[in-house]
Amino acid sequence: MTWLEHSVQVEVDAPIDLVWELWSDLEQMPRWMKWIESVKILEEEPELSRWKLASGGLEFTWLSRILKIVPHQMIQWESVDGLPNRGAIRFYDRHGRSIVRLTAAYAIPGWLGKLMDNLFLGRVVESTLQADLERFRLYALNIVNNTPPR
Numbered sequence: 001m002t003w004l005e006h007s008v009q010v011e012v013d014a015p016i017d018l019v020w021e022l023w024s025d026l027e028q029m030p031r032w033m034k035w036i037e038s039v040k041i042l043e044e045e046p047e048l049s050r051w052k053l054a055s056g057g058l059e060f061t062w063l064s065r066i067l068k069i070v071p072h073q074m075i076q077w078e079s080v081d082g083l084p085n086r087g088a089i090r091f092y093d094r095h096g097r098s099i100v101r102l103t104a105a106y107a108i109p110g111w112l113g114k115l116m117d118n119l120f121l122g123r124v125v126e127s128t129l130q131a132d133l134e135r136f137r138l139y140a141l142n143i144v145n146n147t148p149p150r
Contacts, residue, residue: 005105
């Protein structure tokens with residue numbers, strides 16, 4: 001297994017309370033994360049969630065555990081089965097605006113690393129994550145402006 005890590009960020013013209021509320025509702029993530037098909041919080045263990053990623057004919061699932069939450073500042077996670085991944089989403093209050101910084105790391109199987117150049121895969125993932133944050137920024141702005149999200 002090879003681990004790849006990416007960090008991307010976006011500035012959102014919305015207060016930190018709203019940005020936190022939107023992002024911390026994990027089941028809503030498919031609204032702005034292109035490759036995430038579904039997220040389901042486990043009722044019996046709410047710190048666990050089942051994720052499904054689908055892209056280009058590839059499909060991965062995993063169970064993720066929230067390791068640490070600091071309200072309005074950070075959510076840290078790691079997978080406990082399925083696709084190995086870990087990371088954190090951090091929030092920075094800019095007095096009416098917010099910075100959202102996502103750091104995600106994932107392990108790719110050796111066969112996939114040989115099939116695809118890791119640098120190419122990394123660029124694709126990083127540009128997708130940046131586009132996801134841009135979709136989140138627009139989603140939050142629609143809510144701030146009382147426009148129904150698309």
